[in-house]
Amino acid sequence: MRFKDWATRVLLISLMFMALVLVLIIGRATKLHNNPTTSHISNPSVMAFSQYPQVQFQSAKEPEKKFQNVIKSPVKINKPVARYITTQAFTRYRPSYQVASVDPSNYGERYTQDVNGVTLHNQPIIVIHETGYSASSAVNFFQEAHNDEGVQASYHALVKLDGVVVYLVPPEKRAFGAANSVFETPEGVETVQTNPNLPASVNNFAYHVSLETPPDSYDSSSQQTHSGYTEAQYHSLAWLIAQSQVPDHRITTHRLVDRSGKKVDPINFDGNKFLNLLNTFRQVRPIYRISK
Structure with a gap:
């Protein structure tokens, strides 16, 4: 060739x-x-949202999907006769969100027994707070290690002035949102002591969520009042809590559960506005059972 x-x-x-x-x-x-x-x-935002928080959206058109509680707690759950489902209004409202890590010294596990070995059966509650100063200052404090148990503090989530939801402590963990505290019910008061050196509190069965305080309250002379929270904050707060199965009568404030006499937050909180929004984002659906 x-x-x-x-x-x-x-x-x-x-x-x-x-x-x-x-x-x-x-x-x-x-x-x-x-x-x-x-x-x-x-899509990085989709990846982050699928990892934390683990929220499943559910509208009235999709009742068959499993509902994810906002709060998990080792408590005895009675068989419910009704449950909350989120509405189309909830589906349409999608606030921005951020995830911020919290130092492990500022949160812990939820206990199944108190300091005396008594098994706990408390149903979850939601406690609404305010930050006192900026959202960033609160997050910075939670990210610092604190060895003093009297200083350790955290929320599960907070809502910034612009409505952005900041997820902090996973719902299944015990955030240190209220120190000396009890939750009053018609049947009596609920509180749990998990540390023999500290007063009893609601932390073991509470989900703590805070609103960012408006800047006009940062001056120490005006911390008993301020201009109030933004519309975006009320909407995002209601949107967040609408994802839980916690009933309205077990949603409370830091001021109401506090027993130190020092906590007055959330200041100027419009409870009626919040509940009206909450009821537009979720509705009660009866659970029908077939009698045998």
Whole structure:
């Protein structure tokens, strides 16, 4: 075979191989572009939201989906006769959110027994707070390690002035949101002592959520009052709590559970506005059982 013929054949084979490689590369790129799963995973906000918090959206059109409680607690759960489902208004409202880590010294596990070994059966409650200063100052404090048990503090979540929800402590953990505290009910008071060196509190069965305090209250001379919370804060607070199965009568404030006589938050909180919004974001659905 002449050298010219051999070189021609080698050139043709090389061109065919290069064309095959080019086709494979184009096909791979097209597959990646059209693959909805890959596109979904590449969205960092979707990834973050699927990891924390673990919230499942449920509208009135989708009653078959399993509902994720905002708060989990090692308590005895009676069989409910009704449950909350979120509404279409809830689905339409999607606040922005952030996730901030909290130093492990500022939260702990939920206990199944108190300091005396008594098994706990408290149903969850939600306690509403305010930060006192800026949201960033609260987050910075929670991210610092505190060895003094009297100083350790945290919320499960807080709502900034612009309505952004900041997730802090996972719901299944015990946040240190209220020190000396009790929750009053028609049947009596509920409180749990988990540390023999500290007063009893509601922390073991509470989900703590705080509103960022408006700047006009940062001056120490005006901390007993301020201009109030923004519309965005009320909407995001109601949206957050609408995801729980905690009934309205077990939603309270730091001021009402406090027994130190020092806590007055949340100041100027419009409870009626909050409950009206909450009831637009969730509704009660009876659970029907077939009698045997």
